[in-house]
Structure formats: structure tokens, C-alpha cells
Amino acid sequence: MKVDFGDTAEDYATFRAGFPRDLFERLVAMGVGRSGQRLLDLGTGTGSLARGFASRGCVVTGLDPSEPLLHQARRLADREGVTVDFVTGRAEDTAMPHGSFDVVTAGQCWHWFDREAAAAECRRVLASAGSLAICHFDWIPLAGNVVAATEALILSHNPDWGFGGGTGMYPAWASDVAGAGFEGIETFSFDIDVPYSHEAWRGRIRASAGIAASLPADAVSAFDAELARLLQRDFPSEPLAVPHRVWALVCRVPADPPTS
Numbered sequence: 088m089k090v091d092f093g094d095t096a097e098d099y100a101t102f103r104a105g106f107p108r109d110l111f112e113r114l115v116a117m118g119v120g121r122s123g124q125r126l127l128d129l130g131t132g133t134g135s136l137a138r139g140f141a142s143r144g145c146v147v148t149g150l151d152p153s154e155p156l157l158h159q160a161r162r163l164a165d166r167e168g169v170t171v172d173f174v175t176g177r178a179e180d181t182a183m184p185h186g187s188f189d190v191v192t193a194g195q196c197w198h199w200f201d202r203e204a205a206a207a208e209c210r211r212v213l214a215s216a217g218s219l220a221i222c223h224f225d226w227i228p229l230a231g232n233v234v235a236a237t238e239a240l241i242l243s244h245n246p247d248w249g250f251g252g253g254t255g256m257y258p259a260w261a262s263d264v265a266g267a268g269f270e271g272i273e274t275f276s277f278d279i280d281v282p283y284s285h286e287a288w289r290g291r292i293r294a295s296a297g298i299a300a301s302l303p304a305d306a307v308s309a310f311d312a313e314l315a316r317l318l319q320r321d322f323p324s325e326p327l328a329v330p331h332r333v334w335a336l337v338c339r340v341p342a343d344p345p346t347s
Contacts (some may be wrong), residue, residue: 088247088301090199092132093155095299100159102290104281105135106194106224110333111143113275117337119220120145124189127212129178129205130196134160134171136222140192141169148183150176179204186214194222197260206267216342219269220335225255227278227330233288233322234329240317241297244310248297255332269338276334282326285318 092099114120122144128137131149133156141147141164149171151157157173164171176182178193178200191209209219228235228251238251261272283291289311293299299307
């Protein structure tokens, strides 16, 4: 399945819920994203993590291969009054100088990378004792809930979509970073409900890999109309309380030995 989130950049910027405040607070308590830190956000998309850390005083570079997504990221940063240097590039080969960042983050994107190459690149661009934080914010399908019904509908329109039935947990990624030489690996997660109107949930789903990022426009329209009918029939109350799970992995580059 070929996926291009640039094809759905406007919906992505409008309807995808950004990472919640609690995530930033927990990361800052772990030394990630403190004011003054030089931070590189890989796969930045519309800049949810990048803008959040910039608002907390970090010096942020947001990197993504999609110029349409970066256009939306710049627009949102301007609206919020935060400064982020958004640049086009790939996580596996950032073209950033060796050891030039205190923190690297990756939000909702690690699964799209060549993970071994991306982990090695993170290690290269981080300074001594620098931190890497990989974060996800996923809807959670439960029996009978709107997420499960929506996922079933996505699969009926796009059988190649392979991201349904997730738990929002990614233990295998600890091996990715350990293999690149990171240490002090920690993970945490917490659950929250995100309110969505019917219109916003439809926009959120259009902005997913299985719909507007991979289907032609006529197929997207057909799906969207059927989702509208499903919501009105089976989940008429608004706002929808959509369960989500926040998951994060934090690890560090070994500190350089002291010089004599």
C-alpha cells in the first residue's frame, strides 16, 4: 500500500489530535524537551511535537519528507506564535551535523522509517548523553466502540490497510535503539479519551493511512459518506469519546568519558 500523507495534509492539520499536555510534562520530568535544549523532531508532519517543545523554550528543527505537511506545520506554528525551523529531509539521512542536538524525537512515525538506519542516525546527530524519545498516540479499538466499527469500515474499503486492531504498545522498538547503542531505555503509557464531533472524526479518519493517504479521491468520498451514515446510525451522540493510548520510549546516548 503506497501512503502519502501529503495528499491529506489539510485534514491532517485540522482534525488529527495533537499529543496531549501530559506527555510533554512527563518527558520534561525525564530531561527531554527542557527549555534551551536543541531538539530535532523526525517525521514531524504538521509539527505536533515540534510546536509543543518550541512553546516550552526548546530550539527546534522539524524534519519531514513531505512539503505539503511542512506547509501546514509552518502555518500552525505561525498561528501559535512559536518558532520552528521546518526542513525537508529523511529520518535515515538527516544531513544534520554530527552531535548537533541534545534531543531527538519521533512522534507517530517510527513505523514508517527504516528503523535500524533511523536509530543509527539518531545516535549520530545526538550529543554526548543526548536523549531520544519515540512517541505514539493511537486510537484503541474495543468491542463495540466507534474505533472498532470504523476500522472494520476502513478494511471494507481498503483491504490492504494493515494497521487495525492495535494496542498502542511497541515493545519491539526497544531493540531498535539498543542495537544502535542507546542505554537507559525506559517506556511508559497512559490512556485518555479524546472528544470528536462526527465531522471531526470523519476528518480524522480521512487523514489516516488507509483512506486519503492511499485511496483515490472518489474512493475517499464514498468511504466518507458511508462513515457519516454509520456514525449517525450507531453512534449518534456527540461528542464521541474516543479512547486513545499515549506510549513513549526514552533512551540516551552514553556520556563521553571524562577527560583527564
